[in-house]
Amino acid sequence: MPLEYPLVLKHLREKAFKPGIEAYLSLEGYQVYRRFLEASAESLKQAMRTAGLRECGTGVLVADIWDRAPQKPILVINAHVSEPGNFKDRTLLRDPHQMIEGALIAAHAVGAEQIYFYVRSDWTAEIKLLEAAIEDARAYCFVGKLEGGGGCEACVYVGGGAAICGETFGVEAAIVGCRPVPSMMGHPSVVIHSVETVCQVKHVLSVAHETLTRVFAVGGGVQRPGCYEFPCGSLTLGELIYDVAGGLVPGRKLRGVFPCGVFSKCVAAEALFALGPRQVSLYDLPMDFDTWPQLGLSMGRGSVIVIDDAVNVRSIIVNLMRFFATEICGFCVPCREGSRWLHQMLERIQRGEGRPSDVELMLSLTDQMRGRVACPFGEFMADSVHSLVTLFREDLKTT
Ligand code: SF4
8 A cells, every 4th residue: 555645734634733823833834934035036946946846736847837927926826726526725724824834935936925815705614714824924924024125915815716717817807806717918917826736835845855745635436535645656546546545335336537636537447548558547547747648637636536336427417517617707608608508408417308419419519619718627627528428428318
């Protein structure tokens, strides 16, 4: 069984864990920030390049993001991700000072004077915890402008739920009070990091750092759902599902897996992949950043959803489509109208009023979205729904 290596999850795992600043300071909290506050932004960027941390959603090197940052950007921490099956960000928000420290370090590197923690409005407990943590960090002078110049302000921005706000133009528009839509022109003045990425920052820059880790949220039909942290690439999908998360409930059969979360394809349990000269089963694929893009998938945000034969697949697809249809911004017609049609069709099928042509129509609709939408969310939605309808077409057919 692969060995877990909890860095980001370490304190959350402790029975006596407390989210307050005194507890965090007693565990050498804010030490890495203090150390790098006295260093230049350039040396901080160089240290990050040496550490090799990658943005957890895209796999882009954090050092590259920092190098390409606009002048005096706004730093946004995207705690707005709540696709079905991904509970990782919400878990990490319960250790708010780890995230605040990482965000302050990132702000120093890119020259940001303002950090927005962009959090979903329905995460009320986490919002309260984070607001209190920011005020505590302010009381200790970690947050806020410094007398001699420098320092960084931070606040929580409560978002209403739109996937486009995970994209630079969208979140920038939302923060200034405009309708969040993608922009085809200009340059954003925002740098975005995910929650996990900023939580990793202090660990990869600490003196004792040796290993890059990744947090995975495993859910669905496994016996031990939860968040687990491992060195990058140290385990396979099969080990994560069966050895770490306990595998399926005895007697149940695996039907499909979202190995990279619902913003990517659902894959059949028996799928084989060509990896160089080898044919590799789904279970043998390493959980790293580089393998999955070769297979037309992305590592996404590190959530794995297991679908066994005990669940009602129609309900899963309808629930997912409801999420997609409410998250779109409505900017482009194929995504706006396509998601509405798909949602209506799936609800009709769920009510037992499906038509023989529905499956082919849904596949055609998702095909027509691909390449005709303005942001990655539309592509992700098309991929996700297309894969589900293809994989579970018999469950969707009306007899
Ligand atoms: S693809 Fe969808 S979410 Fe993205 S810009 Fe178009 S309508 Fe908005």
